[in-house]
Amino acid sequence: MPVPSSATSSYPPLNLQVHTPRLTLAGASDELLERLVPVVRKGVAVSEPWPFDDPMSLYRESPEREWAWLRGIWAGRARVSEDFWRLYFVVVVDGEPVGMQDLIGLKFTTFGTVGTFSWLDPEVRGRGLGKEIRQAVLHLAFEGFEAREASSEAFHDNLASNRVSESLGYEPNGATWDTRRGEAAAMNRWRLTRERWAATRRDDIELIGVAGCRPVLGIGVGFGS
Numbered sequence: 759m760p761v762p763s764s765a766t767s768s769y770p771p772l773n774l775q776v777h778t779p780r781l782t783l784a785g786a787s788d789e790l791l792e793r794l795v796p797v798v799r800k801g802v803a804v805s806e807p808w809p810f811d812d813p814m815s816l817y818r819e820s821p822e823r824e825w826a827w828l829r830g831i832w833a834g835r836a837r838v839s840e841d842f843w844r845l846y847f848v849v850v851v852d853g854e855p856v857g858m859q860d861l862i863g864l865k866f867t868t869f870g871t872v873g874t875f876s877w878l879d880p881e882v883r884g885r886g887l888g889k890e891i892r893q894a895v896l897h898l899a900f901e902g903f904e905a906r907e908a909s910s911e912a913f914h915d916n917l918a919s920n921r922v923s924e925s926l927g928y929e930p931n932g933a934t935w936d937t938r939r940g941e942a943a944a945m946n947r948w949r950l951t952r953e954r955w956a957a958t959r960r961d962d963i964e965l966i967g968v969a970g971c972r973p974v975l976g977i978g979v980g981f982g983s
């Protein structure tokens with residue numbers, strides 16, 4: 759069932775929805791972002807292992823935290839081309855926004871590869887939702903956009919994220935570095951091919967709004983075939 763909205767947007771990425779039996783990923787409209795502000799205000803980075811130094815800066819004090827978070831999403835929504843796009847989804851569980859899941863394409867029409875980024879309200883972690891939202895967004899990437907490969911990165915001590923990748927069939931793909939709170943930290947890199955995803959793909963995930971969104975991202979008919 760579609761997430762209730764005041765209107766259908768003229769901007770197709772905002773009409774995208776992915777439904778699983780447990781949750782919905784809904785295009786991050788301003789209406790949904792406003793409902794998610796209280797979660798951001800109370801803080802989503804509350805204990806180790808600390809997440810990325812994301813451009814939306816979830817480490818700042820309120821209200822600068824909410825402002826930076828909103829500005830980051832607004833800027834990202836506007837930066838959409840065949841060379842780069844980032845789709846933002848609000849995670850909705852039982853009608854309530856509880857986090858975000860992003861899907862990122864870099865020269866997607868050339869390489870067919872995507873990356874993912876997510877966070878959840880600390881109060882709903884530990885319930886398997888991290889794996890569920892990853893499966894949902896991967897279904898959109900592989901089934902909806904015909905991706906060839908998906909990548910993921912997680913700090914070496916982020917056991918939850920690394921376990922999700924491993925459980926979904928990703929294979930280790932080297933290591934890299936990033937910063938958190940300004941300090942360098944090692945990261946694991948993961949790679950999931952279309953063939954490995956297809957071997958365990960789910961048949962209970964519904965996609966809405968894909969056909970209207972593909973032209974915005976430069977994805978033509980027959981891409982990936």
